[in-house]
Amino acid sequence: MHFHSVEHEKKFIELCERDKMNIKDVERRSLFFIFAGSEMLYKNIEMLYDFEDHTIRLEA
Template identity: 55%
Template sequence: MYQFLNYKHEDRFNDICKRDKTHSNDYERQALFFIIAGNDSLFKNVELLYDFEDKFIKLEALEEEFLTGGTRSLVYLAFSLYGYGTCGVRQLFTHLDDVNSILAIEAMKFRFQIIDQLDYRAS
């Protein structure tokens, strides 16, 4: 399945999900939180990205000044995995460093529940 970047990422993810009272089968919202929790800048600004009261993303966040090319790409991906908009692969990975590239790939695996080990043997 997917992997957290480290224990801090996992703890942050669990904290956000608990705060939101996210259902365990809500993979769209969890993928959003997976990305936010995995990036220091996004996590520090979670209130600008997500409305915990209304339980919805803040689309105006895409215009926030704290976003860099890389964090903006992660937000596009997070919003796309949540169900809003699209995120092109070239657009996404052009601006990401190695760690954030891994975060993006793991978030996609999380959202679509892709497992790492497939059994290709004929049954």
């Protein structure tokens, strides 16, 4: 993966660890890559993603 910055990489790793899902899940890794790369998405992650159910919040 080609991260935009060290901060982007740190946020990506944090989201992956927080989700506790299979690290080989390419779709989820892609989603977290996008979330981590956008300050607005990252700040609003709780509105966008449910870490307990491991699902996107469609109502967002």
